[in-house]
Amino acid sequence: MKAIRWVAALAAAGGIAVLVGCGSSSSTATTATAGQTTGSATMQTATQPVTTSGTSGTSTTSNAVQNLHVTDALRAELLRAGAASHNLPASDYTGLAAGRTYYAYDPVTSTYWAGAALVPSTSSTTAQVSVQDDGAYLLFTRPAGGSWTVYSVGMTLIAGAKCPVTVPAAVLTVWGWAPGTCRPAA
Numbered sequence: 663m664k665a666i667r668w669v670a671a672l673a674a675a676g677g678i679a680v681l682v683g684c685g686s687s688s689s690t691a692t693t694a695t696a697g698q699t700t701g702s703a704t705m706q707t708a709t710q711p712v713t714t715s716g717t718s719g720t721s722t723t724s725n726a727v728q729n730l731h732v733t734d735a736l737r738a739e740l741l742r743a744g745a746a747s748h749n750l751p752a753s754d755y756t757g758l759a760a761g762r763t764y765y766a767y768d769p770v771t772s773t774y775w776a777g778a779a780l781v782p783s784t785s786s787t788t789a790q791v792s793v794q795d796d797g798a799y800l801l802f803t804r805p806a807g808g809s810w811t812v813y814s815v816g817m818t819l820i821a822g823a824k825c826p827v828t829v830p831a832a833v834l835t836v837w838g839w840a841p842g843t844c845r846p847a848a
Contacts (some may be wrong), residue, residue: 727832730765736776737763739810744780744800745789747812754789755780762799762846764837768830775833776802776810777845799845801827815844 737758745752759779766775779799782789798816813826825844839846 725769727836728767729836732763732765740776740778743810743812748792750789754783754786756783757781766833766836772806774804801844818844
Protein backbone atom coordinates (compact mmCIF):
# COMPACT_ATOMS: atom_id res chain seq x y z
CA MET A 663 0.00 0.00 0.00
CA LYS A 664 2.86 2.41 0.82
CA ALA A 665 4.44 1.66 -2.54
CA ILE A 666 1.19 2.47 -4.34
CA ARG A 667 0.88 5.80 -2.49
CA TRP A 668 4.53 6.60 -3.20
CA VAL A 669 4.12 5.82 -6.91
CA ALA A 670 0.88 7.84 -7.04
CA ALA A 671 2.58 10.75 -5.28
CA LEU A 672 5.58 10.50 -7.60
CA ALA A 673 3.32 10.39 -10.67
CA ALA A 674 1.30 13.35 -9.43
CA ALA A 675 4.47 15.27 -8.58
CA GLY A 676 5.73 14.58 -12.08
CA GLY A 677 2.52 16.05 -13.42
CA ILE A 678 3.15 19.30 -11.59
CA ALA A 679 6.92 19.35 -11.65
CA VAL A 680 6.82 21.81 -14.52
CA LEU A 681 6.07 24.95 -12.55
CA VAL A 682 5.68 28.39 -13.97
CA GLY A 683 8.54 30.73 -13.20
CA CYS A 684 7.28 33.68 -11.23
CA GLY A 685 8.95 35.93 -8.73
CA SER A 686 9.03 39.56 -7.79
CA SER A 687 10.69 41.79 -5.30
CA SER A 688 8.11 44.53 -5.68
CA SER A 689 5.03 42.59 -4.56
CA THR A 690 4.30 41.74 -0.99
CA ALA A 691 2.35 39.00 0.71
CA THR A 692 0.19 39.32 3.75
CA THR A 693 -0.78 36.52 6.08
CA ALA A 694 -4.24 36.83 7.55
CA THR A 695 -6.09 34.58 9.95
CA ALA A 696 -9.57 34.03 8.67
CA GLY A 697 -10.97 32.47 11.83
CA GLN A 698 -13.30 29.52 12.21
CA THR A 699 -16.32 29.28 9.95
CA THR A 700 -18.98 26.73 9.19
CA GLY A 701 -17.21 26.03 5.89
CA SER A 702 -14.17 24.52 7.60
CA ALA A 703 -15.74 21.06 7.65
CA THR A 704 -16.15 21.21 3.87
CA MET A 705 -12.55 22.29 3.44
CA GLN A 706 -11.28 19.57 5.76
CA THR A 707 -12.92 16.88 3.65
CA ALA A 708 -11.08 18.28 0.64
CA THR A 709 -7.73 17.48 2.26
CA GLN A 710 -8.34 13.76 1.89
CA PRO A 711 -6.89 12.11 -1.22
CA VAL A 712 -9.40 10.64 -3.65
CA THR A 713 -9.40 6.84 -3.41
CA THR A 714 -10.63 4.72 -6.28
CA SER A 715 -10.87 1.00 -6.91
CA GLY A 716 -9.38 -0.34 -10.09
CA THR A 717 -10.70 -3.29 -12.08
CA SER A 718 -8.17 -5.55 -10.37
CA GLY A 719 -9.76 -4.80 -7.00
CA THR A 720 -6.74 -2.89 -5.74
CA SER A 721 -7.08 0.56 -4.25
CA THR A 722 -5.11 3.55 -5.53
CA THR A 723 -4.80 7.12 -4.27
CA SER A 724 -5.01 10.14 -6.56
CA ASN A 725 -2.94 13.19 -5.73
CA ALA A 726 -4.47 15.30 -8.47
CA VAL A 727 -5.28 18.94 -7.74
CA GLN A 728 -8.94 19.28 -6.79
CA ASN A 729 -11.05 22.17 -8.06
CA LEU A 730 -13.27 22.95 -5.05
CA HIS A 731 -16.70 24.53 -4.63
CA VAL A 732 -16.66 28.13 -3.36
CA THR A 733 -18.99 28.26 -0.34
CA ASP A 734 -20.40 31.35 1.34
CA ALA A 735 -18.15 30.58 4.33
CA LEU A 736 -15.08 30.53 2.06
CA ARG A 737 -16.15 33.82 0.47
CA ALA A 738 -16.32 35.36 3.95
CA GLU A 739 -12.83 34.01 4.81
CA LEU A 740 -11.32 35.39 1.60
CA LEU A 741 -13.07 38.72 2.09
CA ARG A 742 -11.66 39.04 5.63
CA ALA A 743 -8.16 37.98 4.55
CA GLY A 744 -8.19 40.26 1.50
CA ALA A 745 -9.43 43.23 3.50
CA ALA A 746 -6.76 42.60 6.16
CA SER A 747 -4.11 42.59 3.40
CA HIS A 748 -5.21 46.17 2.63
CA ASN A 749 -5.26 47.04 6.36
CA LEU A 750 -9.02 47.61 6.17
CA PRO A 751 -12.02 46.00 7.86
CA ALA A 752 -14.08 43.53 5.82
CA SER A 753 -17.02 45.94 6.20
CA ASP A 754 -15.26 48.27 3.73
CA TYR A 755 -16.08 45.71 1.00
CA THR A 756 -19.41 44.34 -0.17
CA GLY A 757 -18.12 40.94 -1.28
CA LEU A 758 -16.13 39.22 -4.01
CA ALA A 759 -16.52 39.96 -7.72
CA ALA A 760 -18.96 37.55 -9.37
CA GLY A 761 -17.40 34.94 -11.63
CA ARG A 762 -13.84 35.75 -10.55
CA THR A 763 -13.40 33.54 -7.47
CA TYR A 764 -11.42 30.31 -7.76
CA TYR A 765 -10.58 27.64 -5.18
CA ALA A 766 -8.46 24.48 -5.33
CA TYR A 767 -6.53 22.06 -3.15
CA ASP A 768 -3.11 20.64 -4.06
CA PRO A 769 -2.66 17.40 -2.06
CA VAL A 770 0.99 17.07 -3.08
CA THR A 771 1.90 20.24 -1.15
CA SER A 772 -1.13 20.18 1.23
CA THR A 773 -1.94 23.71 0.10
CA TYR A 774 -5.22 25.44 -0.67
CA TRP A 775 -5.17 28.03 -3.46
CA ALA A 776 -7.76 30.73 -4.12
CA GLY A 777 -8.10 33.75 -6.32
CA ALA A 778 -10.60 36.59 -5.98
CA ALA A 779 -11.29 40.26 -6.61
CA LEU A 780 -12.74 42.32 -3.77
CA VAL A 781 -15.71 44.62 -4.40
CA PRO A 782 -15.26 47.88 -2.47
CA SER A 783 -18.11 49.61 -0.68
CA THR A 784 -19.19 52.87 -2.31
CA SER A 785 -18.89 54.46 1.13
CA SER A 786 -15.18 53.61 1.50
CA THR A 787 -12.84 55.65 -0.67
CA THR A 788 -9.87 53.79 0.83
CA ALA A 789 -11.33 50.43 -0.23
CA GLN A 790 -12.04 51.79 -3.71
CA VAL A 791 -8.41 52.85 -4.04
CA SER A 792 -7.18 49.51 -2.64
CA VAL A 793 -8.67 47.52 -5.52
CA GLN A 794 -6.91 49.52 -8.22
CA ASP A 795 -3.71 48.47 -9.95
CA ASP A 796 -1.93 45.64 -8.10
CA GLY A 797 -4.81 45.27 -5.63
CA ALA A 798 -7.28 44.63 -8.44
CA TYR A 799 -6.87 40.87 -8.04
CA LEU A 800 -5.68 38.79 -5.09
CA LEU A 801 -4.16 35.33 -4.95
CA PHE A 802 -4.43 33.37 -1.69
CA THR A 803 -2.53 30.36 -0.36
CA ARG A 804 -3.17 28.43 2.83
CA PRO A 805 -1.45 25.33 4.16
CA ALA A 806 -3.89 22.74 5.51
CA GLY A 807 -4.80 23.94 9.01
CA GLY A 808 -3.01 27.27 8.54
CA SER A 809 -3.83 30.88 7.73
CA TRP A 810 -4.33 32.56 4.37
CA THR A 811 -1.40 34.38 2.78
CA VAL A 812 -2.54 37.06 0.35
CA TYR A 813 -0.65 38.25 -2.75
CA SER A 814 -1.63 41.32 -4.76
CA VAL A 815 -1.36 40.21 -8.39
CA GLY A 816 -3.50 42.76 -10.24
CA MET A 817 -0.66 44.12 -12.35
CA THR A 818 0.74 40.75 -13.44
CA LEU A 819 -1.05 40.87 -16.82
CA ILE A 820 1.24 43.72 -17.90
CA ALA A 821 4.11 42.61 -20.15
CA GLY A 822 7.21 41.96 -18.08
CA ALA A 823 5.39 41.88 -14.72
CA LYS A 824 6.21 38.91 -12.53
CA CYS A 825 4.07 36.87 -10.18
CA PRO A 826 5.01 37.13 -6.49
CA VAL A 827 4.33 33.40 -6.03
CA THR A 828 4.59 30.36 -8.29
CA VAL A 829 1.19 28.79 -8.90
CA PRO A 830 1.48 25.04 -9.60
CA ALA A 831 0.76 24.20 -13.24
CA ALA A 832 -1.94 21.73 -12.17
CA VAL A 833 -3.81 24.49 -10.30
CA LEU A 834 -3.61 26.75 -13.38
CA THR A 835 -4.99 23.88 -15.47
CA VAL A 836 -8.02 23.13 -13.25
CA TRP A 837 -8.87 26.84 -13.14
CA GLY A 838 -8.40 27.30 -16.90
CA TRP A 839 -5.77 30.03 -16.43
CA ALA A 840 -2.98 30.50 -18.95
CA PRO A 841 0.37 28.84 -18.17
CA GLY A 842 2.82 31.16 -16.45
CA THR A 843 0.14 33.40 -14.94
CA CYS A 844 -1.12 33.98 -11.42
CA ARG A 845 -4.55 35.45 -12.20
CA PRO A 846 -7.35 34.93 -14.70
CA ALA A 847 -7.38 36.79 -17.99
CA ALA A 848 -8.98 40.23 -17.81
